[in-house]
Amino acid sequence: MIFGGLLPDSPAVNVLVIAAATALIWFGSGWLEESADHLSSHYGLPAVVQGSIVVAVGSSFPELASVVLTAAAGTFNMGVGAIVGSAIFNILVIPALAGVASDGHLETNRTIVYKEAQFYMIAVSTLVVTFALAVIYAPVPDGPALAGQLTRPLAAIPLLLYGLYLFIQYQDVGDHDADSPDDVPVAREWGRLVVGLAVILVAVELLVTSVESLRHTFGIPEFLAGVTIIAAATSLPDTLVSVRSAKAGKGVTSLGNVLGSNTFDLLVAIPLGVLIVGTAPVDFAVAVPMFGVLTLATVLLFTFLRTDLSVTGLEAATLLLAYGLFVAWIVAETVGATSLIKGA
Template sequence: MQSLPVSILGFACCAALIIYSGSRLSKYGDLIAELTGIGKAWFGLVMMSVVTSLPELFTGVSSIIVVGSPDIAVGDIMGSCAFNLLILAIIDYFVPGKPISALVTTEHIVAGFLGMFLVTLAVITIVFGNMIPTIGWVSVSSVIMILLYFVSVKIMFGNKSSGTQNNQTNTSRENHQLSLVIRKYIFFAVLVIAGALALPYFADSLAEQAGLSKSFVGTLLVAASTSLPELVVSIAAVRMGSMDMAVGNLLGSNVFNMLILSIDDIMYTNGPILSSVNPIHALSGLFTLLMTSVVGIGILQHVPKKRLVLGIDALIIIILYLILIISLFIIDNHQS
């Protein structure tokens, strides 16, 4: 096992690779969407969320198959969901005058509600995992999550796709050849996958060297690292005035994260993964539910202006996230 400085350096290098490649991946994904005529609504809530969630997907696979640590995999997913909502509060700072929740459509409530339902299902499975039936080694909850994800995407966007306009107007971006953009997209996707595959190895070593639990490291450090592409993309979207794309990316990423959790369950062949991990992950899920509720209320209320540099809903989300991290740290110390 490598020393603590080597573990920290390796973790930092993997995180930097994911952050940089993830931002490039999102850029070329956006270009592909424009060159092929994919609608922005679909791109924000589905395509963008899938692209920025690639680190979580391959980090989970590596955590289970290479490192053999389901706690890092589950901690990454549950922590990423909470961190994505923290990102929503952070980007509120970059929106002048009004809270970002007042500038987006109420259509995001659907994605928020779906995310809450899937997270609730995950929390129930973590707490009562032994009582939930399985199909082989896979929990029935995971099967439900997979089916619900694809059915929901079909329902939410089936009708919108027919109204998508294929804009053939020449722009500076359309000067890029589609084949060249796709090659660059694949190149940065490979870099993201490489960083995500190596990240759990250093995270596992870092946890042991620093005396921290794998649950805590997965929920805080790994989740923050794999969620940074969402932060980069969302800030860029806000600066371009695409508030709906930014919010759709974050809420859509949380929905896609639950699909990744189901994939992790399939990859983990020692039984249902949510029955094999530290129950502390349920706490992350509960706080994610609270934070998503705050987002939904903010979108529905449409508060006309900020009283501070942040909207009230963004401030509450930040406070909830800090309470979550402090609680996890205290519980982790008691368990160790």
């Protein structure tokens, strides 16, 4: 229902709501980015920490909400699929669009390549190991052969790794020597940050609700919608924030947002859903192929980032082509043309 049933649930109304929600996300992400930039300058945070922590955590709230809601509703696998699909979208599409926005030459640095990107690879591996431990030590009775229960102790593993990530970022802040401007209205900027987050959350909820309604109207399968449409919808704040940063010549902040957002989604959003509901089933046969694609996408981006420490126009086009191939594969899985994902 849209606005509690105040508006008719028709395709035309849903399209209008999607357009309005997109506009709200545009404004909300603008407030989020500007306030984060001013606050980071005030507190003397490096650009990479600004992107990977301050902006990334804020723009990841929609993914966090989706996991918590699906875990509470007993459809945790759909939430995990949306998170992984969002991560693949972030890795392949957002850097490509940011590269285009920066005139086909998105600058990066060694910190992004050798700290953020490599730590993100560790995050992916840690979540796969956590899922494997769930299958080994907490199998689902009478469930699929590779289904396990994620418990609170298992959920603590990725959370502890994120604690290490925060510690590393804290050390970087301590090593960073920056001038802190005195004319930043701190209270006002924190207020803009909170308002920006609230606008993004409300808008994304409307966006996802309308997309879900259109999915039912046109008969789009749940799995296909989860890893593509819903994933792209919840990634819209990350996309707008990263593109804005790239257009402003802040390639490091743009890429830091992408990698930091994905790290937060994998190490915090998924475990937090488990902590709230106690246990959540996960199908290893569905999760591993998706994580395999995510790993390949991450390796592709890592290769491009390390080559001359920039993303060129040709590399951006290659990333978009890779995402197109991913969507084509998911469609093929949905219609039964391929069967690499067991149990989807």
